[in-house]
Amino acid sequence: MNAASPRGAAALSSQAEITAAISRAHTEGAGSGPRLNFPPYRSSLLRHPTEDPYRLDPEGAELVAPVFGHADVDPLESDLTIQAGGEPIGERIRVTGRVLDGDGQPVRHQLVEVWQANAAGRYAHLRDQHPAPLDPHFTGVGRCLTDAHGRYSFTTIKPGAYPWRNHHNAWRPAHIHFSLFGTEFTQRLITQMYFPHDPLFELDPILQSITDPAARRLLVAGYDHDLSEHERLLGYRWDIVLTGTHATPMETTHG
Numbered sequence: 001m002n003a004a005s006p007r008g009a010a011a012l013s014s015q016a017e018i019t020a021a022i023s024r025a026h027t028e029g030a031g032s033g034p035r036l037n038f039p040p041y042r043s044s045l046l047r048h049p050t051e052d053p054y055r056l057d058p059e060g061a062e063l064v065a066p067v068f069g070h071a072d073v074d075p076l077e078s079d080l081t082i083q084a085g086g087e088p089i090g091e092r093i094r095v096t097g098r099v100l101d102g103d104g105q106p107v108r109h110q111l112v113e114v115w116q117a118n119a120a121g122r123y124a125h126l127r128d129q130h131p132a133p134l135d136p137h138f139t140g141v142g143r144c145l146t147d148a149h150g151r152y153s154f155t156t157i158k159p160g161a162y163p164w165r166n167h168h169n170a171w172r173p174a175h176i177h178f179s180l181f182g183t184e185f186t187q188r189l190i191t192q193m194y195f196p197h198d199p200l201f202e203l204d205p206i207l208q209s210i211t212d213p214a215a216r217r218l219l220v221a222g223y224d225h226d227l228s229e230h231e232r233l234l235g236y237r238w239d240i241v242l243t244g245t246h247a248t249p250m251e252t253t254h255g
Contacts, residue, residue, distance in 0.1 A: 034249055040205035042166050073111070078144035080114075080156040088138035090119025090157035092233040095193065095221065098150040099180065102244025106150025111181040113143040114154055121160030121174075130162050155233065161200060173200040173207065180240065189250045193238050194220045210249050218248050 038044045081088055095114075099107040117123050117140060120132035124139050138157060146152050159174045175192045194207065201207055201216075210216045218241075227235020240248045 034206075034209040034251065038205065038209040040166075041209050042205075044209065073143060073145050075144070077142050078152075078154050080116075080138065080140065080142045080154065083137040083139065086137045088118070088135050088157050090135075090138075090160075092155070093158045094153065094155050094227055094229075094233050094235045095176065095238060096151065096153035096227060096235070097221075097237050097239040099146050099152060099240045099242065100150060101242055102247065106146070106148070107242060108146060108148055108150060110146040110150070110152075111143065112146060112152045113141070113179040113181075114156070114176050115141045115179075116156065116176045117159040117162055117174075119157050119160050121162030132160070132162070158195070158234075166205060171200055171203070173198040173204050178240065180242070189242065191240070191248055191250045192219060195236070196220055196223060215249050218246065 076082060081092060099110050099112065101107055115123075117128075118132075118135045118138045120135070122128055122130050122132040122134055124134060124141075135157075140159075142154055142156065144152050144154065156176070159176060161171050161174050164170050164172055173194055175194050178191050178193060180189045180191075181187060192206075194201070207216060207219070210219075221236040221238035224235045224237040227237060229235075242248070
């Protein structure tokens with residue numbers, strides 16, 4: 001589930017209309033993945049595929065794709081709070097979990113990338129013009145490789161909510177984007193992780209485009225006090241399941 005450039009959508013509906021549309025969509029049938037043609041999420045009507053996918057030769061695509069090895073991913077890249085010149089502003093957190101297959105087995109040496117807004121709800125990106133302060137000591141991007149047990153871990157700042165122009169008074173819940181690559185760069189999955197007990201959940205068309213409540217809960221991390229560090233950070237645990245009946249909802253090519 002990627003909210004790329006959501007603020008460019010026209011502000012055509014009130015929150016009450018969006019809430020009613022979400023309610024109607026939920027009665028039309030639940031699904032474990034996000035519905036790409038989801039009217040309450042305005043830009044989904046323009047962004048979802050309308051034709052059959054074009055099949056590429058994976059080996060041919062790999063000839064022009066980026067290449068990386070274990071030596072290319074520095075362990076320090078998983079700590080988003082390390083920046084030259086000073087410390088970022090905000091609530092320091094650690095997010096960790098395992099990447100698993102449908103049988104519960106670890107997916108080892110998996111490239112995991114994250115990107116997020118800062119504590120004020122602003123991305124370090126030229127297209128983000130939300131009038132919230134940029135943090136000169138926070139880029140909001142990081143990556144790591146899962147270990148032999150499929151574990152990943154990121155130290156970062158809890159992102160803030162931010163407005164987007166889907167409808168009047170629209171705000172996105174705090175979230176972190178996750179990208180996972182397989183053995184080839186043509187094997188990429190994108191999803192979002194949310195934080196527990198956010199009051200914006202029920203008002204967010206992007207999250208609500210997953211009409212199955214059980215599937216939505218799979219995107220919410222759990223607070224883990226054992227991961228927290230005294231006087232330093234709070235810990236959250238979130239596993240990513242790639243396949244099977246308990247698979248984490250991802251961007252999909254059908255909906």
